[in-house]
Amino acid sequence: MTTRIVELRRSILKKNDELAATLRQRYATDGVLVLNLVSSPGTGKTAFLEPTLRELRARGSRVAALVGDLETDNDARRLAASGAPVRQINTHGICHLDAEMIDKHLAGWEGVELASLDYLFIENVGNLVCPSSYDLGESIRVALLSVTEGEDKPLKYPTLFNSADAAVITKMDIAEPCGFDRDLALKNINQIRPGIRIFETSAKTGSGMEEWLAYLEEMASRRPS
């Protein structure tokens, strides 16, 4: 049984990687920066994306978001308040997004053309494990971690942090009541992924958001146009 599972898993991942490579090529051709946001449920991906979408739009950028959840379209509705086009992907029991879901939802997205976007944000299903294995063709994988979660998460979920291009610490406004050990968290992230860009943010107070937005604009400016 185990051998069959390992083989089938390998075959699924291989198929996913092939489609992700096609998507990656398409994003590059269309000149859109695609970010895949991965974290535990409740880390605050949606709360972090709200000001991100709003601010980028205010600066004249064209942004859109795909949002993965098992059930409900709560997050999509929250993000749509930014004015950006947002599409919910309900996975109905699947604990991650895969390249096929992205491909399908991009295809049927009325009024949204990749080539007319500067940024596409993909909010993955809240899960620190399986999303790490599924390449969505993204330009940048972002691992998020909140100050409430425990500083050893990077050590416990090395695959995610090791495959991430940037790390975002969320909810810095409640770092103190949570007893968050900042030095330890930074040390653990750097142990798994040395030199990774780390942003310390609060969606509530806005702290750290300026640095994050500057990073996005810098990464977008490097895309072929």
Add this chain to the structure above:
Amino acid sequence: MTTRIVELRRSILKKNDELAATLRQRYATDGVLVLNLVSSPGTGKTAFLEPTLRELRARGSRVAALVGDLETDNDARRLAASGAPVRQINTHGICHLDAEMIDKHLAGWEGVELASLDYLFIENVGNLVCPSSYDLGESIRVALLSVTEGEDKPLKYPTLFNSADAAVITKMDIAEPCGFDRDLALKNINQIRPGIRIFETSAKTGSGMEEWLAYLEEMASRRPS
């Protein structure tokens, strides 16, 4: 491909259910109350289990714990400080515990006999999705949710909350700085699982722990002995 996955998944779950039924029978014969704790990473399962193990031991109960994590034995070391026997299960990439892992780790656990225990706590891998599908033969499935995670988690992860026997809200001490909406959280839990026992706790201040311990003792007293 999808059909093959669904079939294989069904076959894996069926096999798991059969072994879980055997384990359940064994727990009953041995008179041990087995609890399976499931939550998001960072909800505070370990911090909640620390005083639970310590207090039950102080009252003369015989307790032990199995702790699932992808990597590291941090949690097992934390729990072992209670003096209870604790065994780490490293899943190395698997995002949940299954009945076979439990069976294997019970078998090779030096110095620990199920029949000599009152309580066995199983701390599952931090994940709100896949652990819901894997029966470990537990007497009580506990879904944990922290005040930092967002009140709509029960709606977004209905399978877990719908299959849980008790719900524990953790980190009540930081409910206020987190802007936790208690009424909404209780409403959402009850919408998915009407009438479920809910404990509002703080491992830091100890609030709610007395009620939780009384519940455990009540449930244990109902076991055949």
